[in-house]
Amino acid sequence: xxxxxxxxxxxxxxxxxxxxxxxxxxxxxxxxxxxxxxxxxxxxxxxxxxxxxxxxxxxxxxxxxxxxxxxxxxxxxxxxxxxxxxxxxxxxxxxxxxxxxxxxxxxxxxxxxxxxxxxxxxxxxxxxxxxxxxxxxxxxxxxxxxxxxxxxxxxxxxxxxxxxxxxxxxxxxxxxxxxxxxxxxxxxxxxx
Amino acid sequence: xxxxxxxxxxxxxxxxxxxxxxxxxxxxxxxxxxxxxxxxxxxxxxxxxxxxxxxxxxxxxxxxxxxxxxxxxxxxxxxxxxxxxxxxxxxxxxxxxxxxxxxxxxxxxxxxxxxxxxxxxxxxxxxxxxxxxxxxxxxxxxxxxxxxxxxxxxxxxxxxxxxxxxxxxxxxxxxxxxxxxxxxxxxxxxxx
Numbered sequence: 001x002x003x004x005x006x007x008x009x010x011x012x013x014x015x016x017x018x019x020x021x022x023x024x025x026x027x028x029x030x031x032x033x034x035x036x037x038x039x040x041x042x043x044x045x046x047x048x049x050x051x052x053x054x055x056x057x058x059x060x061x062x063x064x065x066x067x068x069x070x071x072x073x074x075x076x077x078x079x080x081x082x083x084x085x086x087x088x089x090x091x092x093x094x095x096x097x098x099x100x101x102x103x104x105x106x107x108x109x110x111x112x113x114x115x116x117x118x119x120x121x122x123x124x125x126x127x128x129x130x131x132x133x134x135x136x137x138x139x140x141x142x143x144x145x146x147x148x149x150x151x152x153x154x155x156x157x158x159x160x161x162x163x164x165x166x167x168x169x170x171x172x173x174x175x176x177x178x179x180x181x182x183x184x185x186x187x188x189x190x191x192x
Numbered sequence: 193x194x195x196x197x198x199x200x201x202x203x204x205x206x207x208x209x210x211x212x213x214x215x216x217x218x219x220x221x222x223x224x225x226x227x228x229x230x231x232x233x234x235x236x237x238x239x240x241x242x243x244x245x246x247x248x249x250x251x252x253x254x255x256x257x258x259x260x261x262x263x264x265x266x267x268x269x270x271x272x273x274x275x276x277x278x279x280x281x282x283x284x285x286x287x288x289x290x291x292x293x294x295x296x297x298x299x300x301x302x303x304x305x306x307x308x309x310x311x312x313x314x315x316x317x318x319x320x321x322x323x324x325x326x327x328x329x330x331x332x333x334x335x336x337x338x339x340x341x342x343x344x345x346x347x348x349x350x351x352x353x354x355x356x357x358x359x360x361x362x363x364x365x366x367x368x369x370x371x372x373x374x375x376x377x378x379x380x381x382x383x384x
Contacts, residue, residue: 001359003359003360006359006360033225036366037366037368037369040364040365040366040369041358041365041369043360043362043364044356044357044358044360044362044363044364044365045358045359045360046358046359046360081362081364082364084362085362085364125383125384126383126384127383127384164236164376164380165236165380165381166233166236166237166238166375166376166379166380166381167193167195167198167237167238167379167380167381168195168198168235168236168237168238170235170236170273170276170277171236172232172235172236172273172274172277173232173233173236173372174228174229174232174368176229176366176368176369176372177229177232177233177368177369177371177372178372179369180365180368180369180370180372180373181372181373181376181380183358184356184358184373184376184377185376185383187358187359188356188357188358188359188373189357189358189359191317191318191319191377192317192318192319
């Protein structure tokens, strides 16, 4: 897949609205390692932007502080590779803000692609999604924290990716692992 | 891939001997999230055992405490899915101990498979590794913390997996992400 094509893909990690243990809508707290691991994944696979989405001001301050530490603070000098990973991390207040930003950048509304650990209607296979991305379609891949994306986000999806299954009935990967596997399936080099 | 075949695969995460920033041999500290994320990956892909390997007694105590919390303590009641993931986590003092344990269990020495973010000699493609596993070969996939496995481990390898590339020159995935992607490539269902 060409660099220009990968650069039309972005990832968003949603902290609100997401699902709680009982299926209720909640907001989750930002996890430091979600920033690091998914930034490194995004940078590895040539994804243009990794948007960390939270409506909470204190959480926005925390995210901004972590980004600054690795972009221009002590972290940037201690670990230049991490600085480079953090160059793709951006803070956003809402999914709508991300879509607006991408639409302006790409001059076209991105395909909104949601992910879930559960079987979804309207899911498009990984090979077909890979083909659409390869054809240059601007694409925003959305991951949920906590117990997954709330319906008010999934119902806006242009398409959904199938749940990752590992050949067992157990489907409790971390969002970090899911992001790694999905980027590899959609953007990785052909496996041989 | 059949359940019986997956169950002949184990993962080991090495905390000593691994490489430091300058290529020197060091021991690293156990990271809580490495236990959680890789346990969830192992359980998802039907891997029989996830060995956390450290020669340090204080670190062994920490690992044992975390396992106990999720196997029989408060964590096991709070989050049964996490309890199930931790059922595959085992503590080991050295890679040799892991190999001995597996050899006894499997009645045959496992193929020792090392991983690296760098290009390796003696690397076997993912499809070929998948085929060997599918044929029932007992297999121990070894991951290094810090800057990767020390030579005294890699030189024992029966084979090495190619570095994961994402189509860019950036190769700094977390070990958690690498474990997720490698399990998906070797043990995941055929992608469509």
